[in-house]
Amino acid sequence: MSLFLISSCSDPATVGIELAPGNNQIGVVFEEFELSAEVVLVDSFNTTNQIVLVVGEEEDDFFGKTSGQAYTRLSFDPNTPLPKEDALLDSVFFFMNVRSIDGNKLDEAKYYSVHKLTEQIQDTIYYNFDKLSYEESPIASGEIIFGEKSDTLVSLKVTPEFAEELFTEIKDGLYFNDIFVFRDYIPGVVIKGREGDNTTIGLGLGTGTGLISYYHYEGDTAAKAYSITASVRLSNGSISAARGFSSIQSNRSGTPTQVVTETNKSYNVGPLVGMKSGLGMTIKLDTSPFDAFLDTLSGVTFNQVILELGEIEEQAESQKPPVGITMYFTDSRNEILETSTGARLSVQVDGAPQVLINEDGSETPSTANPAALIYNAESKTYSQFITSYVNALFRNQLTRKDWLLYADLPASNGDDFKKSLKQFVVDKNKIKVKVIYSKTR
Known part of the structure; x- marks a missing residue:
């Protein structure tokens, strides 16, 4: 079940300045909502020849x-x-x-x-x-x-x-x-x-x-x-x-994740969710709150949209969490969705095209520039701008899909998620989408 919370600021221009310096125009609104999360154990986790x-x-x-x-x-x-x-x-x-x-x-x-x-x-x-x-x-x-x-x-x-x-x-x-x-x-x-x-x-x-x-x-x-x-x-x-x-x-006996027994099945493991590389345990985000939020809007321009995850739970200073997390599209099968040529579908870098126009004029999701949530060691949070993605949803250029968070940087050599046991745990209430938009009419 997704938790949908809209938090409108009494002085939206003030929040706008905090998130987007210089943005103090009249009619600028700040809102935020949460995305609910579960854990998924990835199937067929191939670790051959990872170097x-x-x-x-x-x-x-x-x-x-x-x-x-x-x-x-x-x-x-x-x-x-x-x-x-x-x-x-x-x-x-x-x-x-x-x-x-x-x-x-x-x-x-x-x-x-x-x-x-x-x-x-x-x-x-x-x-x-x-x-x-x-x-x-x-x-x-x-x-x-x-x-x-x-x-x-x-x-x-x-x-x-x-x-x-x-x-x-x-x-x-x-x-x-x-x-x-x-x-x-x-x-x-x-x-x-x-x-x-x-x-x-x-x-x-x-x-x-x-x-x-x-x-x-x-x-x-x-x-x-x-x-x-x-x-x-x-x-x-x-x-x-x-x-x-x-x-x-x-061996997960006696832990919240002991209920995770099958691959490619999403599990509610309580108030916390976690990701662990090597093991192949990922986090699935229910993105349906985007629909509920966007359905309330018309005649707006999105100035800035940020996905923020964390602050993560405390862990030893020498135990580093993954550096980056890609937001791959998934469905009820809890597998990463791919194009017919095998390219993985994901949220694209902000400012880059989220869709491509085919020769017949139809639109297909772009795969050229995958975006990643980046870890900030000082704030202990992951965050990334997803303004272009939300604009594509709002204009019906993209069909909304849930996300499977995968600890890998798209430009890295090989698959980082298979090269370590890096991990983190986070409170489900700390996974938020923060939006600044302007009313155009």
């Missing part, structure tokens, strides 16, 4: 326990010479290219472990609920103190047993002449965090993540290294990230 994978363990009162594990293939450069038989091993480390860090008490040690898979990562699509079998004992592990770092290259000590075994196999060369033979030896690895650490990292795949064996020759002080990394050399000679995916497990 940045999710590793960590989190727990809170709203979303419960959430665990992210990164699965990736490893590979080697066939152009790198193998160590000779008389090479002497110094050490072996598993390096991790940490692209982002999000969590609590980052001045305390966080534990990570790397486990060898016992089955292959196939050339197929993996979703966030998928997982593969792996050896119980890690081949590498260690504790890391991140402090104030936002990204870093860290290393985990490889167990002495696996280090000796690996270096012996490298020198022997049997598994290091053909990548498919190599995968019989190391099908891939999974990187895990520790329950209770309440910290998540974004693990960047590529040459910065993987195993490095350091060695030397007797009488030669020059250190040498042989790398097995989460990368792959393409046929054109370039290097790309290896195939991998993020696996997300969730």
Whole structure:
């Protein structure tokens, strides 16, 4: 059920000045109304080949326990010479290219472990609920103190047993002449965090993540290294990230979101709603109050319309919410609506066309410039101008659709919603549309 509240200011020009400086004309009116919200768990949340994978363990009162594990293939450069038989091993480390860090008490040690898979990562699509079998004992592990770092290259000590075994196999060369033979030896690895650490990292795949064996020759002080990394050399000679995916497990028992059991179904979870990346939990906004509001108007010009979400609920300073949220169109199926060519339909940037004119003169929704709600760290709110969108609704150029809020910036590289466990919770009464319009007759 949508809550529709109109709040007219006794001195609309004053509010107009606050929201639109210099706008103190007679006949300018300020009104606001709320959009009701529910949560939706997205279906078929494909996390394959996101380049940045999710590793960590989190727990809170709203979303419960959430665990992210990164699965990736490893590979080697066939152009790198193998160590000779008389090479002497110094050490072996598993390096991790940490692209982002999000969590609590980052001045305390966080534990990570790397486990060898016992089955292959196939050339197929993996979703966030998928997982593969792996050896119980890690081949590498260690504790890391991140402090104030936002990204870093860290290393985990490889167990002495696996280090000796690996270096012996490298020198022997049997598994290091053909990548498919190599995968019989190391099908891939999974990187895990520790329950209770309440910290998540974004693990960047590529040459910065993987195993490095350091060695030397007797009488030669020059250190040498042989790398097995989460990368792959393409046929054109370039290097790309290896195939991998993020696996997300969730236990929401005893929380408001425990009722969320089915995908693509909207749930009323109480006075608060929340969004959690990686898990695929989104917020659906009922936009029917736009109809009720616009039906009361005629002969007006919209000067400024803002959608504002927040202030969000308090969370640790080191736990950052998503930077931006796209407002995608949805319907009763709670899926993002698309054009016949697969382009996602959404609110467009203010000032940009909301519709396009086809050759036959008909109007279709534009998809070229998606708008996003942007987070303000000082006010702890998300907001965006939607004046052009409301004008298109008012002129019947667009058919109103509900919105599925999705934590991604349209211009970003890849899908940000799949690269972290970033989250926020907000009171449903703090999702408002604020309107300034002028009466033209």
